[in-house]
Amino acid sequence: MSKIDALDLKILNALQHESDLGLEELGDIVGLSRNACWRRIKALEEAGIIRGRVALLDAKKLDLGLSVFIQIKAAAHDASWLEQFARATRDMNQIQGVYRMTGDLDYLIRARVADMADYDRLYQTLVTRVPMGDVSASFVMEEIKDTTALPLL
Structure with missing residues (x-):
């Protein structure tokens, strides 16, 4: 895929808000035939722009009502610690995101x-798998906005 145009952006915007749109409906939204939509979607997938399609679940209805941000200061700043930390956090399904940060902390973890x-079990598992310099957590009291949509249009 050489370049994303305005029609590709319309397709991406529509799909990131409702990934199960039928090709007919998507074509009506973006002004293309179903075949043209299908070809563009396939090209976007092959280019890695569309990485996958998922269902968004209601965490509270699945008894995962506590969202937490965990701030980490690394115990060491070397490749082996980072690999151990990355492996441990990738293997823990409660952890939804891990970010290396600038500023006072080294890593920020987003978990459910x-x-x-349940948080204490997550914490205990994490600190037994990886030596930590400092760990603190902030718990979400109210979710005002939480989206996966990228600002395309």
């Missing part, structure tokens, strides 16, 4: 757990 006891 059922409650404080």
Whole structure:
């Protein structure tokens, strides 16, 4: 795929808000035939722009009502610690995102757990798998905005 044009952006915007749109409906939204939409979607997938399609679940209805941000200061700043940390966090399904940061902390983890006891289990597992310099957590009291949509249009 050489370049993304305005029609590709319309397709991407529509799909990131409702990934299960039929080709007919998507074509009506963006002004293309279903075959043209299909070809563009395939090209976007092959280019890695569309990485996958998922269902967004309601965490609270699945008893995962506590969202937590965990701030980490690394115990070491070498490749082996980073690999151990990356492997440990990738293997823990409660962890939804891990970010290397600038500023006072080294890493920020975004996680979903059922409650404080569940968070404590996550914390205990994490610190037994990887030596930490400092760990602190902030718990979300209210989710005002939470989206996966990128600002395309």
